[in-house]
Amino acid sequence: MKFNSILKRTIQYSFTEKDLDELEQDIVDYVKEYEIIYYQFSAQRLSACPHTTFETMGHHVTIGPSSWSIGVYQAAQLFEVVNRYNVTQLMPLRRDMNVPSRHEKRFSKSAYLISFLCNPVKHNHTPDMTIQKKIAKHLTTSFGGLIRAWLDILPQIMEHWVKVCIGNGGHLIRGAIAQMSSWQSFRDASFVRYELIADANAHCPQAKEDFVRTVYYGRLEYILHCTIPSNVISKNTEPKTILFGIITTCTQGHDATLELTYFRSLMLYIEIVDLAAICAVVGRIQIGTTNPQWVIVDRSGSWVRTAFTDDSLTVDTPQQDKL
Known part of the structure; x- marks a missing residue:
């Protein structure tokens, strides 16, 4: 029931700061309890690791509500493996999204x-x-x-x-x-x-x-x-x-x-x-x-809006605001 409550709140369309604080604390409490009962801090039970839920708060703040995805879950699992077995040299390099692949x-x-x-x-x-x-x-x-x-x-x-x-x-x-x-x-x-x-x-x-x-x-x-x-x-x-x-x-x-x-x-x-x-x-x-x-x-959001410009317009020297 705790996870069900958390999941329902993470897919809301709007949040207040108080809502986010309460949600973050509930996630922390849930993960600690889950680690003891199910995950049991065992590498063999890594598939049951709930640490991906920690990523939810950061995505809600930086990207917006309903931003949690399976990609975040997979990334969290990879991060857990890299840190547990100290294999940072095997961590794939982050691809430059503005450089095309061979395809x-x-x-x-x-x-x-x-x-x-x-x-x-x-x-x-x-x-x-x-x-x-x-x-x-x-x-x-x-x-x-x-x-x-x-x-x-x-x-x-x-x-x-x-x-x-x-x-x-x-x-x-x-x-x-x-x-x-x-x-x-x-x-x-x-x-x-x-x-x-x-x-x-x-x-x-x-x-x-x-x-x-x-x-x-x-x-x-x-x-x-x-x-x-x-x-x-x-x-x-x-x-x-x-x-x-x-x-x-x-x-x-x-x-x-x-x-x-x-x-x-x-x-x-x-x-x-x-x-x-x-x-x-x-x-x-x-x-x-x-x-x-x-x-x-x-x-x-507004950051993906198409910008229309009139090339015939000239740019005037900005004037200082009058006090």
């Missing part, structure tokens, strides 16, 4: 925006004409020009990737194609949150444009690695690489971090977005039986 390809758009494309990959993928037209429309919105002109500029062959890891410790996103084709059972990491600048008056042709940040949710199907040759429309003098996310939209205009957000099924609309617009992986839970729908679980 990844690093793509950096700026110092703060890094993506790692992960295998499997098709190097000779030819997008169908529907996708090519959507890419051309996206580039027309970004750089101007005509869709027909961009269709002539776009390469016929693009690299086709199904997994991407957001740099700086971000999420691993697994496209729906990888999810369906894999023989292993993975957690569905294909549903994502992405943010775009949209015209709030798009439905009123005569109204003045009003561009606002809009939150979308959808399922990432796959990623296209597109190299645009030099051209007069985008005015790039050297080949430019853009990563496109192919997404099936499920909601628009609702922020699941602020309000309950539901959808019944995926829309038929396929959207092409710059991969930089994707913020995080989200979860979903099916509710109801007769007329089921999905509720989106978005635990992303």
Whole structure:
């Protein structure tokens, strides 16, 4: 019953400092009792070691509620083995998350925006004409020009990737194609949150444009690695690489971090977005039986928000605040 009470409190969505102090003391008392009764300080009973619960408090404070995971449990067990048998030299080195492995390809758009494309990959993928037209429309919105002109500029062959890891410790996103084709059972990491600048008056042709940040949710199907040759429309003098996310939209205009957000099924609309617009992986839970729908679980914080900047703005010299 003690562990049940502790577990229920660790998955709460909010805490006060008093709650954390009480929870920490209850965990300490529980671990001491568990060591005597079950663990018995024996290496043969290491699988029953409860010390991983000590990690819970630090993760709640630094990362937030409901951050405890099986990864923490495994790390705690490894730490226990290393210390008990003094084999620190066998401790695996911590990998630099901003250095790609041999199975990844690093793509950096700026110092703060890094993506790692992960295998499997098709190097000779030819997008169908529907996708090519959507890419051309996206580039027309970004750089101007005509869709027909961009269709002539776009390469016929693009690299086709199904997994991407957001740099700086971000999420691993697994496209729906990888999810369906894999023989292993993975957690569905294909549903994502992405943010775009949209015209709030798009439905009123005569109204003045009003561009606002809009939150979308959808399922990432796959990623296209597109190299645009030099051209007069985008005015790039050297080949430019853009990563496109192919997404099936499920909601628009609702922020699941602020309000309950539901959808019944995926829309038929396929959207092409710059991969930089994707913020995080989200979860979903099916509710109801007769007329089921999905509720989106978005635990992303303000630190993963997409930052939109206007390059045409000039930076003024900051003025000192008047006393």
